[in-house]
Amino acid sequence: MPSEPEQQLRAGGGRAPDVFTPGGWVPMREYGEAEEVDFAIVGTGAGGGTLACRLAEAGFSVVAFDAGAYWRPLEDFASDETEQQKLYWTDRRIVDGSHPLKMGSNNSGKSVGGSTVHFAMVSLRFRPEHFKARSKLGYGVDWPVDWREMWRYYDEVEDALKIAGPVSYPWGPKRGRYPYRAHPMNAAANYLAKGADALGIDWTETPLATLSAPRGKAHPCVYRGFCVTGCSTNAKQSVLVTWLPRALKAGAEIRDLAMVGRIETKNGRATGVHYLRAGAWRFQKAKNVIVAGYAIETPRLLLMSANSEFPDGLANSSGLLGRNLMVQLNQAAWGQVADEVRSYKGPPSLAISEHWNYEDRGKDYFGGWSYMSQGPLPITWAKSLAGGRGLWGQALIDEMARNNHSVGLKMVGEVLPYEHNRVTLSDETDQYGLPVPRITFSLGENEQAMIAHATDFMDRSLEAAGAAERWKEMDDTCHLGGTARMGDDPATSVVDPDCRSWDIPNLWVCDGSVFPTVGGVNPSLTIQALACRLADRVKALC
Ligand SMILES: Cc1cc2nc3c(=O)[nH]c(=O)nc-3n(C[C@H](O)[C@H](O)[C@H](O)COP(=O)(O)OP(=O)(O)OC[C@H]3O[C@@H](n4cnc5c(N)ncnc54)[C@H](O)[C@@H]3O)c2cc1C
Numbered sequence: 001m002p003s004e005p006e007q008q009l010r011a012g013g014g015r016a017p018d019v020f021t022p023g024g025w026v027p028m029r030e031y032g033e034a035e036e037v038d039f040a041i042v043g044t045g046a047g048g049g050t051l052a053c054r055l056a057e058a059g060f061s062v063v064a065f066d067a068g069a070y071w072r073p074l075e076d077f078a079s080d081e082t083e084q085q086k087l088y089w090t091d092r093r094i095v096d097g098s099h100p101l102k103m104g105s106n107n108s109g110k111s112v113g114g115s116t117v118h119f120a121m122v123s124l125r126f127r128p129e130h131f132k133a134r135s136k137l138g139y140g141v142d143w144p145v146d147w148r149e150m151w152r153y154y155d156e157v158e159d160a161l162k163i164a165g166p167v168s169y170p171w172g173p174k175r176g177r178y179p180y181r182a183h184p185m186n187a188a189a190n191y192l193a194k195g196a197d198a199l200g201i202d203w204t205e206t207p208l209a210t211l212s213a214p215r216g217k218a219h220p221c222v223y224r225g226f227c228v229t230g231c232s233t234n235a236k237q238s239v240l241v242t243w244l245p246r247a248l249k250a251g252a253e254i255r256d257l258a259m260v261g262r263i264e265t266k267n268g269r270a271t272g273v274h275y276l277r278a279g280a281w282r283f284q285k286a287k288n289v290i291v292a293g294y295a296i297e298t299p300r301l302l303l304m305s306a307n308s309e310f311p312d313g314l315a316n317s318s319g320l321l322g323r324n325l326m327v328q329l330n331q332a333a334w335g336q337v338a339d340e341v342r343s344y345k346g347p348p349s350l351a352i353s354e355h356w357n358y359e360d361r362g363k364d365y366f367g368g369w370s371y372m373s374q375g376p377l378p379i380t381w382a383k384s385l386a387g388g389r390g391l392w393g394q395a396l397i398d399e400m401a402r403n404n405h406s407v408g409l410k411m412v413g414e415v416l417p418y419e420h421n422r423v424t425l426s427d428e429t430d431q432y433g434l435p436v437p438r439i440t441f442s443l444g445e446n447e448q449a450m451i452a453h454a455t456d457f458m459d460r461s462l463e464a465a466g467a468a469e470r471w472k473e474m475d476d477t478c479h480l481g482g483t484a485r486m487g488d489d490p491a492t493s494v495v496d497p498d499c500r501s502w503d504i505p506n507l508w509v510c511d512g513s514v515f516p517t518v519g520g521v522n523p524s525l526t527i528q529a530l531a532c533r534l535a536d537r538v539k540a541l542c
């Protein structure tokens with residue numbers, strides 16, 4: 001049975017849920033639909049939620065829409081993998097290609113606060129050269145931004161989220177201290193450290209967006225490990241509990257359970273958005289529209305908004321909208337150890353090595369990858385054993401009984417941009433009456449070579465740490481990127497260096513879809529840094 005916030009609007013009548021108090025409310029400013037607001041933002045995740053805050057704080061009138069519900073984590077979230085599926089984007093999507101992507105829990109969310117409500121909180125900066133992969137490293141394409149500029153915005157986001165990290169981060173240019181101290185490592189993290197030490201490479205505590213000390217009304221992490229199903233204590237610094245309360249305070253309006261189905265244009269400019277809420281299609285006028293629905297829903301909305309002026313979809317004069325879809329490789333190595341590890345205790349990743357993001361020698365492929373200790377919850381673990389090792393019936397039950405002794409390492413690896421990996425519209429329609437997206441994806445030879453290298457290396461690390469009965473999980477991906485690439489040239493990109501459509505001057509994109517390449521680290525810190533950067537660009541341009 002769907003729980004209440006999935007059925008009933010919570011934001012409205014001059015108030016929005018207070019995410020820090022069970023049953024509580026905070027005041028929310030509201031705008032009339034005929035009132036032409038400065039910005040209509042589609043999506044309130046890492047990109048849209050951060051931007052809504054920064055634009056409202058800059059004095060702009062902002063209405064942000066999200067198809068998902070407005071949760072109060074303290075009263076709505078259970079420590080239960082099945083119940084918490086309510087946070088995932090599980091609407092119908094058609095997948096094909098030679099490596100069809102698993103959609104849903106592992107790569108997209110549907111909630112006020114976006115995928116960050118159930119993300120794993122790993123908060124990393126790109127290696128500077130990864131912003132210029134083509135000119136510095138000879139693959140992919142360059143970003144139209146300089147790493148030094150991004151470094152300033154990373155500082156801002158790490159402070160806004162009170163990232164808990166090590167005193168000294170071993171990789172990359174010199175940087176300041178993390179705002180909060182690192183979390184203590186669990187047993188699984190100690191195995192990463194032991195293996196890395198034996199192989200002679202650096203490791204450190206993973207920088208995480210969960211509190212290691214109190215912050216306002218939020219308590220520190222209690223290490224129960226349900227982070228990827230939504231944190232019920234508010235220790236996790238998701239967009240829902242960080243940028244959005246600030247956005248409301250600054251006068252933004254957030255409309256929950258509001259699915260935007262079309263952007264209207266007139267005389268070459270966006271005029272507002274059509275959205276379905278409480279069973280009726282409505283229209284919000286806006287001076288600017290910002291799309292922040294993530295790498296599937298952003299191109300889908302722009303394609304669905306095709307009209308006689310823009311017959312191939314909005315922002316698509318290059319023909320690249322929806323193309324260059326990227327994920328990240330998420331293969332793993334697992335093993336058994338004699339001591340009771342209970343890897344699932346604490347955030348999934350408490351130790352990391354970025355060695356292979358910064359070391360280019362010894363590779364027969366382009367790109368970088370990091371690897372982290374892992375702690376899957378029971379259903380996820382059962383799926384890994386069934387899918388990765390073919391265990392079923394009694395064999396699966398027997399292996400599950402040994403779960404407390406399993407240790408594992410998972411990679412986050414760079415997938416290159418290929419035009420044939422893409423999002424298009426199918427002929428089927430979904431529950432909103434909108435075309436279902438088709439997601440076509442295939443790995444290339446470069447990715448296969450990286451997987452082989454990474455899984456061998458992680459396996460060697462586990463062996464060096466003393467793990468036996470080792471096996472490799474060869475089929476997993478995570479995160480999304482690309483499909484509305486930013487660039488310097490309108491012929492080879494969808495948005496310009498300010499994330500503004502080359503074709504429609506008051507239409508912008510602000511989410512993971514603008515990534516020209518995805519690097520070898522998790523993307524959310526970079527998405528939030530880009531959103532802060534975009535807010536400053538908007539202040540200069542509008
Ligand atoms: C299980 C999991 C673990 C992850 N772990 C990490 C991690 O440890 N570190 C990290 O950096 N990243 C992690 N990520 C990835 C990270 O969460 C995403 O990259 C990031 O949240 C993407 O930001 P975004 O703004 O592009 O999209 P999202 O945060 O997904 O936000 C998009 C929002 O738009 C809404 N939306 C979409 N289309 C419409 C529409 N038409 N109308 C209205 N609303 C719409 C959606 O409901 C959603 O709320 C993880 C993701 C998942 C799923």
Ligand code: SF4
Pocket residue numbers: 210220221222223224225226227228230231232233234235236346347
């Ligand atoms: S381990 Fe920490 S961040 Fe994860 S769900 Fe528990 S309290 Fe939240």
